[in-house]
Amino acid sequence: MGTVKTDSFSTTYSTEQYALGSLRTQPADEVTAADASLKGDRVWMFVKASSSGVAVNDLLERDSTSDPFQAKTSSATASIRRALLVGVADHAIAASQYGWVIVRGACVIKSSGVSAGATVASKTTAGTVEGSSAAGAVIGYATSATSGGVCDLYLDLQ
Numbered sequence: 001m002g003t004v005k006t007d008s009f010s011t012t013y014s015t016e017q018y019a020l021g022s023l024r025t026q027p028a029d030e031v032t033a034a035d036a037s038l039k040g041d042r043v044w045m046f047v048k049a050s051s052s053g054v055a056v057n058d059l060l061e062r063d064s065t066s067d068p069f070q071a072k073t074s075s076a077t078a079s080i081r082r083a084l085l086v087g088v089a090d091h092a093i094a095a096s097q098y099g100w101v102i103v104r105g106a107c108v109i110k111s112s113g114v115s116a117g118a119t120v121a122s123k124t125t126a127g128t129v130e131g132s133s134a135a136g137a138v139i140g141y142a143t144s145a146t147s148g149g150v151c152d153l154y155l156d157l158q
Helices: 028-034
Strands: 023-026 042-049 059-062 070-073 085-088 098-110 119-122 129-131 138-142 150-156
Touching: 023 098, 042 085, 059 098, 085 150
Parallel strands: 042 070
Antiparallel strands: 023 042, 042 098, 059 070, 059 085, 085 098, 098 150, 119 129, 119 138, 138 150
């Protein structure tokens, strides 16, 4: 049997400690223990951050045509295609470093003018989502309204 990995999802690395694109599931009780407003299991993917790094709560997109698991903060465009989106950064990952990002489940994301219960899409502000009445790739639904520039989101990019 293989070795069970127990590193924290917020750990970042200077070298590729897991295969890029590897998935791990975080049980619901751990998700809620970390943030009482979030519920359910979460799925994380191991990625490499772009040469600019990524910030906490950013929506991320693919940064390479040859490596689908290199991620950067999503572009400032509402016309990005869903297939180019990678996930949401639960923590910052420095430039050219490695770490885990959320691809499915409850998370906190940068948002603008989102109402609870609304479906959300990529926005014309980099790394941010808004209500899906605007153009953009629908990625989930808000479980809270925007407050302080973020909302709780059920994300589904898997």
